[in-house]
Amino acid sequence: MTESPSRSQLALAVLAATGLAALFAWVSWRLGTESALSRVFLPSGLVLVTTGTLALLWARAQGRARHEREAVLRTAGEASALREAVMDVTPVGFAFFDRDLRYVHVNAALAAMNGLPVSHHLGHHVTAVMPELGRLLAPRLQRALETDAPIQDTCLQVETPAAPGEPRVWFGSYSRVRGPGGEVLGVIAALSELTERMRAEQSLQEHEGRLDVLTRSLPDYLWGGKLRGGVLGDFYCTPVIERTTGYPASAFTRASSDGGPPPLWAEMIHPEDRARYRAAIEGLAPGAEVELEHRLICADGRVRWVRSRAAASAPDAQGELHVGCVVTDVTDRRLADDLRQRLHESFRRSAQEWRRTFDAVTSPLIVLGPDTTIQRLNAAGLALFDGLDPSGQPLPTAPMTPLRACALSLVEELRRTRGSATREVTDPRSHRTWEVSAAWVDEAGGEDSRIILVATEVTHLLELQASLRRNETMAVMGAIVAGVAHEVRNPLFSISAVVDAVDATFGQRAELTPYLDVLRGEVKRLNHLTQELFEYGRPTRGEWVEGPVRPVVEDALSACTLAGEQAGVAVVRELAPQLPPVRMDSRRLFHVFRNVVENAVQHSPPGSTVRVATEAVEEAGRAWVRCTVHDGGPGFREEDLPHVFEPFFSKRRGGTGLGLSIVQRILEEHQGLIRLRNSPEGGAEVTLLLPAVSSPPASQPVDSLAS
Template sequence: DNLQFRTADANGRQRWLEIVTSPTKDRQGDTIGLRGVARDITVLKQIELALRDSDERYWRLFESTPQPMFVYDEETLTFLAVNKAAIRTYGYDREEFLSMTVEDIRSTEETPALMIKTPTDIDEPLISSPWRHRRKDNSIIYVEMTSHPVAFKGSTARLVIANDVSERKLLDEKQLSLHASLQQSAMEWRQTFNAIDFPVLIVDLEGHIKRLNQAAEEIAGLDAELVAGCDIADLENSQPWKKASELIKSIRDNDGSSAAEVKDETNGKTWAITLYLIQEFGSVGERAILIAQDITKRTELEASLRQGEMMSLLGSLVAGVAHEVRNPLFGISSILDAFETRFSDRTEYLRYTDVLRDEVGRLTVLMEELLEYGKPFKGDFYKLSVDEVITKSLRSCLPAAEVAQVSLVNKIKDPVPKLMVDRRRLSKVFVNLIENAIQHSPSGATVSVEACEVHESQQRWIDCSVKDCGPGILDEDKPKIFEPFFSKRRGGTGLGLAIAERIMGEHGGKLIAGNNPVAGACMTARFPLPPEEEIVDG
């Protein structure tokens, strides 16, 4: 054991002594006494106290420095000491700092600045450029650092002085960001300009093209470099350029804007042309923005809507006529019944009464279909499974199939999602399609019904197809197959498919006429599916 203590010598001077003791043992190993050696360590103790006093002065200087300072181990990168300025700047307390490494304060986007070494490994100060450091609250500061190699408690370490340059760095970054933002905006403007899918041009009031987007290039058939500076009237002697040239000449007289629609008779396209005068355009002179939109589909849709309205009025008229005819028809049928009863024994009248009965039956079916076609849409929708409606429709058509010696097959295996439908009206669709397939199928043939999910125009649909084995649909008949009273079958009213198409339109769907790959027609009732989260499986 070692024991150090302070005492006074004979002259009264303070001395430091160290006594080292060890046990004395006999041959059996038992302790029988102690031996001690005393030595004077006053000089060593004075050196130790001087060093301690020097360390205290160093650490007072270290703590009082207004700049963040810290010492870290070069091997483990752990913090060995931090001053108050570092605690204040980074937001960690001393205990937290001493449990961390230098990697914990650097931003994840940066290379660890403190791990950079001098290229010659000479123990000299190392100055590094501004780096991003992360504070305790996750905010970022920028620091310039100077590091010095030091020996610290037996470890190879570095003393780091950090200078906070956040304000200067943020100002520089703001300027760079503004410059980049301007460049990005210009690029985005060019990309947006070219992404517009209809022609957009910037022209002066003399009709010279200054800039045009990619869609305009494609319509003009020339590259932008070749078109720039040309007169718009020189592009082509066709629309929309001819009309655009006329609008440019008259824009001053139209309060800075002009618009017109024009049809190109060569290709059937309809164009909506709009011209806006740009009032302030720097020192480059007056210019205008020319927009040419292909509205062919819109005009066709408007025509289709007008046709639909006309057909709706026609349906109402036809339904009214059918209603008025049905009462006299009922009277004729009643008189025919009475005539057959009165003259049942007169067989010579049978050929006339049979013909009258067939014609009255045909007129009755026609009136019922006219009433169905003219029936107004009420929108009594309920959620149910389409395959349930198909099953009941097949069952309703069985008698007609047996008479025609045609087999009906339901090939729908998987459940069809429930949709909002009008049960009675939708049943009429499938009955009409199945009966139409039976009428066009030869004896011994099969009429099948299938269902599948399809994707078209970013929309999910359910296709319910009725397929027959008949002669199929001629290409020249497809455009008019859904027109009222169009029929190629002897005795047909031509209203069955027209009624089915109208009901499908009421359901937001469509009826598609086509042919099977091998033989026979395929009539498809296509229903829109709601988003998946709204579907309730049946």
């Protein structure tokens, strides 16, 4: 393009043309008007002057046009910068696409919504930046290029890098953009995110649904409205009003002619309570509450007592108070109160008489509700809880008693069978035995039920029965085994003598040695059995002395040393240095300790330990000397524990089954007891208890655990 002449150049050209025109005019004047030269110079001068003037005017017009163009360009640049600034600060995402659907401009909001920088968009096709979003936008942008009408998309779901794995919901609007000449330049897209709003709407719908379910499930109905100048308006209520009053809920949706609540709202109030009710509701102060009981006249003519509890909010911007009220049917309670008043005195007199009779029962007696709540118990039952009255508490959470576990199992059985049951339970601490009986009792009409628990102590009875059985058995067995032992002893002596004679006659012959060893072993075993039978059948007599039991225990442990060494079992002594004296037959008591320790060694594997401990203890209000023997063997089988004290009961090969029977019998002679259990650390644990001489005799004999 040729550069336009400057204003100074045009002015110089006009001056030059004017000077030449003046020169031509002067020459023409000198030559005369009629000369040919004058006719040429004069028009030429006029042409030069005219041309210069026009050139000057054109130059001025060009200058103005240039200034206007620069102003327009400056304004356009400012407008573009302003447009881009507005697009960048708006929370709505904007993008401009050319006709090939390439990103030309993207504002910051859309880049943040996509989770990608602006530079990752520009110049790229819509499907190249975010393929999933591009596949959704491309057909919409293409349709927008084909029409001047905006295209809107109300629910566009897509996942973006800004929120991976979380579908986002967008609202999109797409419009075609034309140039000054009407040509299509591209499409501008406006995208706004609706995710949070839709979540809020969904949450609101869920809350409304829950509120509706809650209000319908309540036995009470609710109503509300606005107080304007002491007049209740905008009345609404929950559908539960139909259950209480019998009137349809639609009858409470029509306001009165003066704009107040529905006429039925006041008309169903009993006439004697109506004025008081309206004054209490319509006189509510901001933030105040009121509660009153009144009567309602239901649709079927029945009169119901209800309790209305209303509260008013603080005034809103229009000075109105929002009022809410909960209406509860209390008819049954009022009737029950009246009946309770009439029966209270009668019940009080009956209760006093019943309590005196109840407490006269010497056995613990407890009355439970069907939910195991303790309702009544007599004085003997109260003693089981150490004087603490557990009335009103569920039996599982009441203070611990020896009978609670048994009572709970009985109660659970009765709740299933609605019958009766009896159990026997022994307190492991006091060794008292109870017979617990329970019966399900239905009141008249079946509206109320009770569980009656009665506990009868049978400790002494069981001990007498067990002692009688043992004495009878031992008397018979003692006579039998003593006779058998006597008859067997002489043949055994002869057999032993013959074996010794054969050995002395034939000498150490190899072919006879195995047979002689077997004969000697069997003779030895039979001699041991005979000795056990003599001990079991021996009548009770001996030399009774009062003294320390530790020397007897030490002698028994020394006698077991060889057996422990042969078995590879270590016998550890944990003997208390000072123990109270006991009344004992030391020879028979030695047999007890030796028998128990040898039994522990025989049941312990090689390399294990047998611990023997003695100590003084207090139990059942009496002083005892306790000896505990703990082995490292497999322990007792649970099914064998009830039988271990039975004569000839043995699970060990070669055992006589009389060891523990003899131990139990000797301890009973000493008024002691024996307990067996499996230790939590493993192995069997045998506990021997001997009464100390300093303690008074027990009021009831203490039996062994197994018996």
